[in-house]
Amino acid sequence: MSKHLAKTMKAVGFYKYLPISDVNSLMDIVVGIPVPKANEVLVEVKATAINPIDTKLRATKSQIETEARILGFDGSGIITAKGDAVKTLQPGDHVFFTGDLRRNGSNAQYVVLDEVHVAHKPTNLSFEQAAAMPLTSVTAYESLFDRLLINEKDKGKTILIINSAGGVGSIASQLANAYGLKVIGTASRPESVDFSKAHGAHFVVNHKQDLEQQLKENGFSEVDFILVNYDPYKYWDSLMRIIKPQGRICLVVDSSGLVDLKPLKAKSITLVSEMMSTRIVYNTDDKYRHTEILEEVSRMLDSGELKSTLTKVITPIKADTLREAHRLIESQKMIGKIVLSGF
Amino acid sequence: MSKHLAKTMKAVGFYKYLPISDVNSLMDIVVGIPVPKANEVLVEVKATAINPIDTKLRATKSQIETEARILGFDGSGIITAKGDAVKTLQPGDHVFFTGDLRRNGSNAQYVVLDEVHVAHKPTNLSFEQAAAMPLTSVTAYESLFDRLLINEKDKGKTILIINSAGGVGSIASQLANAYGLKVIGTASRPESVDFSKAHGAHFVVNHKQDLEQQLKENGFSEVDFILVNYDPYKYWDSLMRIIKPQGRICLVVDSSGLVDLKPLKAKSITLVSEMMSTRIVYNTDDKYRHTEILEEVSRMLDSGELKSTLTKVITPIKADTLREAHRLIESQKMIGKIVLSGF
Known part of the structure; x- marks a missing residue:
């Protein structure tokens, strides 16, 4: 060398x-x-x-x-x-x-x-x-399977992917779809909606409008999992209402503001953060x-x-x-x- | 009737x-x-x-x-x-x-x-x-096994139980100890320390003093799990430092203030809330x-x-x-x- x-x-x-x-x-x-x-x-x-x-x-x-x-x-x-x-x-x-x-x-x-x-x-x-x-795929894969802990028993369940046309979102949508989950994406521009639908989302709602309302219109009162690829601070109250009891939420993007953890309690919600480099930076087993x-x-x-x-x-x-x-x-x-x- | x-x-x-x-x-x-x-x-x-x-x-x-x-x-x-x-x-x-x-x-x-x-x-x-x-036992059991998802692979790992002399804490300590975890409790009064040690805690640190410092003195730089039976707002920064990468924290008690989620990210930490009545109130499957x-x-x-x-x-x-x-x-x-x- x-x-x-x-x-x-x-x-x-x-x-x-x-x-x-x-x-x-x-x-x-x-x-x-x-x-x-x-x-x-x-x-x-x-x-x-x-x-x-x-x-x-x-x-x-x-x-x-x-x-x-x-x-x-x-x-x-x-x-x-x-x-x-x-x-x-x-x-x-x-x-x-x-x-x-x-x-x-x-x-x-x-x-x-x-x-x-x-x-x-x-x-x-x-x-x-x-x-x-590589970077987006490892992040998406870890988010779904190592953080949200999606497994065989979850096939047929529903995941909401906030910003499903984004780097991580568009791969997470494909992975979740291929695994057998129902994938609800979010995007706002027509070309983002199209891209998301072409990359795993079964349907796409507009994240600049009321999420809960749009989910209801599509027959979903609640979702089992949420993957958040955009500032969770902007969606916090919605996320708390949309998530099922005992549901799991994974944050790929940091919150821009302080949040109230109280709404996690009534439904025993899990909140988990994903950082692709955790295992390597901390040299985990x-x-x-x-x-x-x-x-x-x-x-x-x-x-x-x-x-x-x-x-x-x-x-x-x-x-x-x-x-x-x-x-x-x-x-x-x-x-x-x-x-x-x-x- | x-x-x-x-x-x-x-x-x-x-x-x-x-x-x-x-x-x-x-x-x-x-x-x-x-x-x-x-x-x-x-x-x-x-x-x-x-x-x-x-x-x-x-x-x-x-x-x-x-x-x-x-x-x-x-x-x-x-x-x-x-x-x-x-x-x-x-x-x-x-x-x-x-x-x-x-x-x-x-x-x-x-x-x-x-x-x-x-x-x-x-x-x-x-x-x-x-x-x-019943109430404290179901809460403690759910916290350990359904929220922190402690399983066979976790035997020998370490759990920090904040307020281990309390109702949920004193049963969670017993359950975790019986399951094969190392249990670090927290209490402040001598009689609470004694009660906690008599109910599953391997050792007890004082939650009115620096937790991180006391853990280090006892040979623990980090813990795999934390069960929080006291206002997490008071311990937030400590919890973020003490928890291992990819570690899990369960909150039994609500936070009295807004918190910063950013520290969850670097270590890909899981935060989950436990409410004993979730399954019944929401009539879950x-x-x-x-x-x-x-x-x-x-x-x-x-x-x-x-x-x-x-x-x-x-x-x-x-x-x-x-x-x-x-x-x-x-x-x-x-x-x-x-x-x-x-x-």
Whole structure:
């Protein structure tokens, strides 16, 4: 691996946290190719997806980095080197991966990843299609099966997915649908409604209107599960009324305000938060569940049970295309995933 | 059953919601003996336990009742009549029971109960010992096994029980201990610490001092489960630090203030509320789980796996003894359960 030490690579990064309109907010840079440690692999990046977390991590602040900060926590590529302790991955393997928010990411020709983040790329998908999936898929899968604890007994039950056209929502809808749940989505624009219906939602209500009323009109007085992919503060009272007794609510997005827990009590409601990186950041005993989920997502993408939510590819990976992608995410008009590919 | 229609019974009730110092807050009254419907039984009350919920329901307010309000949602007795649809209970059966907060209760010679609230009294316990257990036991059992979802895989894990000397806490401690968990309790007075240690807590920390610090001193940096039997608002930040990643927190007591959900996110924490009456009030599909739990508690009391938390018996059941019991509960100095028995 020492051959990489002296080598450099192209990347897109920054030193100052600036608005995306500033050309220095994301810059073309050249940095050393990182070297994998024992449990790590070096991946040649083929495609990198852009997520809201990228724009949040780039958000304007006064802090200055002495070393370039490189974002990108979702991507695909080919393993070119591995640490001694890595057993299930080999150089030459085509992979897709999530990433570690604390480290430099895949907006670069090469990225070093802990093996826990990496699984085999679905063979039937392009690098671009595959790159769009890991972060949102692991989040959606964990939300449904590890947080809401949906299991065999829940087939036929109903889940309300707030913002079902979003990154996590559009995959959670597909997973829940494929598992046998009735999926009620929410969206507001016609094109979001269409996208959501094409990605697992059995029907879609408008989250800018009264949710309870619309559910009733569709024959649902209550739902068994709710997955919240938008500020729960805005929906708190509705959620409390809509959820069934002993129901479960999973929050993927933080609440912007303080909430009253009292309404949880009468119905013995469960509220659970989902953070994709919990297992890895806290190095939990079940850390490799992350990888298992990603391999399962790969299998489902290959079998067609799950389809890629990729809607836009921009090439190549460089500062001006990445700034364009960040602008699109920040506009909140984007439907589906943006992927950048090639150098 | 018509023989009861014309008959009257002694009871303790009220028409106005008054401070316990007022003699009219709980009065000796004579009312008609209620008649069981198809799914109900009529029970001759032998003993009735007093819980904090009784004092809360009696709390001073301007409302006036036109019919006497009779409290008491925990007791024991003998079935004297049953509705046609009742299958598993028979007249003559010695039973113990929880109650329906919306209806009149067991501070009376007779009480009508939906069969779901009633199970067979543990044969090795007195009516008084048995009467002390149903409400707190079902709450504790549901909290551990139906809300925190503690199962075989959790044996050896750690639970922190806030207010482990309290009604629910002292039974949850016993249940968790018997199930194979490490039980950390909290109390502040020496006599509460002793009571908690005698009822399942492996060790007890002081909830008036820093919880995190005390846990660390006892070799626990984090706990897998937390059962909160005291205002969670007072402990919120501590709870968020003490709970393990992917840990579960059950709230038995409401939060007195609004809370910030953000700290749930990084560790993907589950927060669940427990209300004993959820299944019955909402008539859920699994309503009879309530009765199953009460029968299991009866079995555990007979086998000695669980012991009664009764500490004080007052006789007979009449207005002045019941006012004394309410005063003791309101003083918050009571340790263990108060039961009134006999007429």
